[in-house]
Each structure stands twice: as structure tokens, then as C-alpha cells.
Amino acid sequence: MTRKTLIIATVAALGLVATGFTLSAPASAQSAVAQAMSAGSVGEQSDGYLGVAGSVSASVRAEVEAINIKRRAAYTDLAAKRGVTVADMAAATGCQTLANRVKPGQVYRIGDGAWQTKGSGPIALPSYCANAQ
Amino acid sequence: MTNYDEVIGKNRRFSGMLIGVLGLGLLSGCITVKAPDRPIEINLNVKVQQEVVVRLQKDAQDLIENNPELFPE
Numbered sequence: 001m002t003r004k005t006l007i008i009a010t011v012a013a014l015g016l017v018a019t020g021f022t023l024s025a026p027a028s029a030q031s032a033v034a035q036a037m038s039a040g041s042v043g044e045q046s047d048g049y050l051g052v053a054g055s056v057s058a059s060v061r062a063e064v065e066a067i068n069i070k071r072r073a074a075y076t077d078l079a080a081k082r083g084v085t086v087a088d089m090a091a092a093t094g095c096q097t098l099a100n101r102v103k104p105g106q107v108y109r110i111g112d113g114a115w116q117t118k119g120s121g122p123i124a125l126p127s128y129c130a131n132a133q
Numbered sequence: 134m135t136n137y138d139e140v141i142g143k144n145r146r147f148s149g150m151l152i153g154v155l156g157l158g159l160l161s162g163c164i165t166v167k168a169p170d171r172p173i174e175i176n177l178n179v180k181v182q183q184e185v186v187v188r189l190q191k192d193a194q195d196l197i198e199n200n201p202e203l204f205p206e
Contacts, residue, residue: 031205033205034205034206037205037206067203067205070200070203071203074196074200074203078189078192078196082188082189082192084189088189089189089192089193092189092190092192092193093189093193093196093197095190095193096190096193096194096197097197097204100197101197101204101206103206
């Protein structure tokens with residue numbers, strides 16, 4: 001009897017936890033990515049796209065990919081207007097995100113390098129970012 | 134009276150020496166300019182890339198400001 005009660009209680013607790021997750025998850029996928037960025041599992045890359053640095057849920061991963069697809073579309077438009085390659089437009093944006101958007105404690109990656117956590121000082125940008133500010 | 138034979142003889146000796154010296158000079162002091170086998174390549178890609186990216190910084194700033202949903206913080 002006691003054992004049965006315990007099992008029921010456990011199941012109920014698990015259900016409650018699961019419900020909690022379900023309730024908190026739909027709170028806009030955007031903020032889920034922002035949360036992952038704060039947690040250091042998603043970060044900006046010098047190539048102008050978001051990257052997954054740690055373990056993230058499938059929904060966060062999907063949202064990162066969705067954002068990157070939208071970014072790529074925006075880069076493609078601007079690149080066509082300026083007569084540059086999409087990669088150059090994306091890299092220019094990468095300079096900006098690394099210089100201005102990444103906050104201390106968040107992670108970032110330059111080129112194919114390892115993920116790094118931003119400290120209190122500015123990120124050492126690639127040389128081609130010369131005038132990024 | 135001028136001894137023409139002597140003068141001509143001297144000139145000939147002199148000419149011979151001159152040709153000899155010139156010949157030596159040509160042999161030893163010649164600078165040979167040879168075209169390289171492969172074309173000379175000057176790689177400017179890095180500089181061009183840098184200029185392009187710098188020029189695009191303003192565009193990038195505007196893009197980020199105008200599309201906050203694409204650039205979560």
C-alpha cells in the first residue's frame with residue numbers, strides 16, 4: 001500500500017515536472033534561443049551565423065537553424081545590393097555580432113576554432129574586422 | 134715621314150686587343166634576363182577581403198538593428 005502510494009506520488013511528481021516543461025517551452029522559441037545563449041549552449045560565430053556549442057533541445061536546434069536560414073536570406077539580399085558575396089556580407093555581420101552583441105559569459109566562435117566564453121574585455125576579432133565597432 | 138706600315142700594324146694589334154677585351158667582357162659581365170617559367174603571382178586576396186568587409190560594417194549594423202528577431206541576445 002505504502003509502496004503503491006509512493007509510486008503514484010512519483011508518477012504525479014514526474015507528470016507535474018513534465019507539465020512544467022511543456023508550459024515553459026512554448027514561451028516563444030525566440031526566448032528559448034536567447035536562454036540557450038545565456039546558458040552558453042548557443043553562440044554567435046564569426047561567419048555571421050548562430051552555432052550550437054553544447055547540448056540543446058531539438059526545438060532550440062530547430063529554431064537556431066530557422067534563424068540562420070532567415071539570416072542567410074537577409075545576407076543574400078544585401079550582398080546582391082552591394083555586389084559582394086553572401087559570405088562577405090555574413091562575415092561583416094559576424095564582426096558586428098562579436099564586437100557588440102555577445103555579452104560576457106556568452107560563448108562565441110571564430111572561424112573553425114573552439115568555442116570560447118567572452119570575458120570582461122572585448123573579443124579579439126579577426127583582422128578583417130578592422131573597423132568593426 | 135710616317136711609317137704607315139707601323140701605324141697600321143699598331144692599329145691592328147690594338148684592334149685585336151680591343152676585340153679580345155670586349156669578348157672577355159661579353160663573356161663574363163653579361164647579365165642574362167630570363168623570363169620565369171611560371172607567371173609572377175601577387176596575392177591581394179587578403180587585402181581585398183578586408184576592404185570589402187570594412188565597407189559592409191555599416192550595412193551589417195543596420196541589418197542587426199532592423200531585424201532584432203534574427204539577432205537574439
